[in-house]
Amino acid sequence: MAAQPGAPDSCLRDLEEALGMGLSADGDAGDTVAAEGAYYLEQVTITEASEDDYEYEEIPDDNFSIPEGEEDLAKAIQMVQEQATDTQILEQKTILPSRHAVPEVIEDFLCNFLIKMGMTRTLDCFQSEWYELIQKGVTELRTAGSVPDVYTQIMLLDNENRNLKKDLKHIKQAADKAREDLLKTQKERDFHRMHHKRIVQEKNKLINDLKGLKLHYASYEPTIRVLHEKHHALLKEKMLTSLERDRAIGQISGLQSTLKNINMGNNFHIPEIKVGHSCEKENMPEGPTQKGLRKAREQNKGKTKMKDNAKDSEFPINIQQNPNLNLCTENLPPAKFDYKLINIFRLHELPVSCIVMHPCKDVLVSCGEDRLWKVLGLPKGNVLLTGFGHTDWLSDCSFHPSGNKLATSSGDTTVKLWDFFKGDCLLTFEGHSHAVWSCTWHTCGNFVASASLDTTSKIWDVNSERCRYTLYGHTDSVNSIEFFPFSNTLLTGSADKTLSIWDARTGRCEHSLYGHMHSINDATFTPTGHMIASCDACGVMKLWDFRKLLPIVSIDVGPSPGNEVNFDSSGRVLAQASGNGVIHLLDLKSGQIHKLMGHESEAHTVVFSHDGQSLFSGASDGTIRMWS
The missing domain is CATH 2.130.10.10 (YVTN repeat-like/Quinoprotein amine dehydrogenase)
Known part of the structure; x- marks a missing residue:
């Protein structure tokens, strides 16, 4: 495009210098901009011999005309001078500052760059020289525009690149640690897998051994059962024999006393009857040493008998008949199972271990783990006596x-x-x-x-x-x-x-009952004495026929342990205190089980009142609950 007539060539040169100054002021960033494909000015000369086919329209200059004549020449010179003045004013307005004028934004950029790079001494030198030049007026400040976007983007990308490098480093460290943990976990897994396989093998071996032992034990069970039966039969025979012997000895002693009385009345001498093998021993000759030992033994035996047995009680032979045997269950009221909690007595600071009823009165005694026993009056529950x-x-x-x-x-x-x-x-x-x-x-x-x-x-x-x-x-x-x-x-x-x-009377075991699979916690007789009830550590209750010494029935109310069992006065209801706080009531006639829920902790003991209308239970929280 052709240059506009009247525009001086100095404008183009000044614009180039200004742009050159700006590019040089930008420093290395300018090269980066050029490398990035930014725009720049290039001087192009268009000649009339251009082969461009485009027909340019000539624009007339209406404002510029050369008048004719002298006056008109003076006016024309004046007009040219005015236009030159206007051009100078425009040049002053459009010309860029000199190379000595540094924008304030560039100053901040340089300061930030030096701070970031840690060049503190260079920063101090730059600031001291910069402010000294400003004070002398050598450097001119002007309001410049913002730093080009490319610098800002470079800084942002640099920060982002640095952050990404840090994240990459942390991720690599985490990955290395995870890899180590994975290897460690795999090793532990392999170790535990081998250990598990070994345990499984040992378990299978133990199972096989246990099966073999069970089979071996099962082969001995019939023999053991026969031996037990023979043993119990022999014990019974022995007991009967001892009773017959005692009876015979009593008859002999009675006959001897009768004969002595007859002898004293008739003055006849009748030899004393000896029992057992003593006759044979008396007929045998004794030496002096044997005679001395026998006399000393008899003297010591007489002394010990007089010392030990002087106050010893004799076990009753003719005990009165059990009055409960004549108890007619048909005339009794129906058994009660619908007990309701009506009162709670807080007597002990530690768990209650036992409750018993007075044989005649409405008095209850409780024992606790706080080393105390207390006598309780019913039904109010007032403490009558405390023992320690x-x-x-x-x-x-x-x-x-x-x-x-x-x-x-x-x-x-x-x-x-x-x-x-x-x-x-x-x-x-x-x-x-x-x-x-x-x-x-x-x-x-x-x-x-x-x-x-x-x-x-x-x-x-x-x-x-x-x-x-x-x-x-x-x-x-x-x-x-x-x-x-x-x-x-x-x-x-x-x-x-x-x-x-x-x-x-003899301190000997006459019979043993087998059937429980766990530790027996309590056992008791019915009031009539024909039945035994027992409970074990897994909540299994068993009833035994005491006359036949055989089990009757087994009832599992577990898995909580059964701590105590007790019959009511009629012997028709069996109560069990369980470890889960439940009181189980077994109807011996129908076999139904009723539950009393009210304890907040383990129930240790249970007992019926004399009339069977009330029930008392003690728990591990130190309380006694009254049900009626």
Whole structure:
């Protein structure tokens, strides 16, 4: 395109210098812009001989004309001067600042760049020289536009690149750590897999061995059963033989006394009848040493008999008949199962271990793990008496048949007898090596039996204040003990899963009942005495025929353990205190089970009132609940 006439060539040169100054001021960024494909000015000369076919239209200049004449020449010169003045003014307005004028934005850019690069000394030198030049007026400041977008983009990209490099570094570190964790996990997985395979192999081997042992054991079961039956038959025969022997000895002693009386009346000498093999021994000659030993033995035997047996109580031979045998169940009211919680007595700070009813009165005694026993008046629940003296938790208690004494067993390995009238401890029986779990009175009131964790039971004589017999036979803790009503027979339940029946006069086991698969926690007789009830650590209740010594029925109310079982006065309802806080009531006639829900913790003990219209249960929260 042709240059406009009248426009001086200096304008184009000044514009080029201004652009050149701007590009040089931008520094290396200018080269980057050119490299990026930015626009720049290039001088092009268009000649008239251009081969361009385009026909340009000539624009007339209406504002410029040369007048004719002298006056017109003066006007023309004046007009040219005015246009030159206007052109200079335009040049001053459009000309860019000199190379010494640095935009303030570039100053900030340089300062930021030096700070970012950490060139502190260069920054100090630059600022000192820069402000010195400004004060001298050498450098001119002007309001410049913003830094070109390419610089901003470069800075943003640089920051983003730096951040991405940091993220990449962190991701690589995380990936390396994850790879290490993966390898470690794989190694652990392989180790546990091998361990699991080895355990499975050992398990299969143990299962095979167990199957073989079961088969081997099953082959011996018939023989063991036959041996047990023979053993029990022999024990029965032995007991009957001993009874017949005692009866024969009694008859012989009676005959001897009769003959002595007759001899004294008639003055005849009749030789004394000897029992057993003593006659043969007397006919044999004795030396002086044997005679001395026999005399010393007889003297010591007489002394020990006089010392030990002077106050010993005799087990009753002719015990009165059980009055409950004449109890007619047909005339009794129907059994009660719809008990409702009517009262809660908070008596102990620690769990309640035992509750017993007075044999005659509406009085209840509770024992707790806080080492106290308390006498409770019913139905108000007022505490009548509190007893303390044991040094450890109480496990069980039992009333004397007359109701004026109480026996308590404790974890301090002792059994104590208490007198209600004196309110004090009468006797303390010491002999067990571990905690005593249970105690019971004989119907005659002269003997107390106890069961202990040391796998033994003991029969204590109240009059002579000593242990008459120690019952050995159980292989684990003896958890419960009870006398058969109005007899000399004793029942024990043990953690070795067996029930044993003992003769209290001889201290020997007469029979054992097998059937429980877990530790037996409690066992009791019905009031009539023809049936036994027991419960174990998995909530299984069993009923046994005491006359035939055979199991009747097994009822599973588990898996919570059964802690105690008790019959009502009619013997038609069996109650069990369970570990889940539920009281199970079993109707012996229909076989139905009723549940009493009301305890918030484990139920330890349960007992019926005399009339069967109320029920009392103790729990591990130290409370006694009354149901009616």
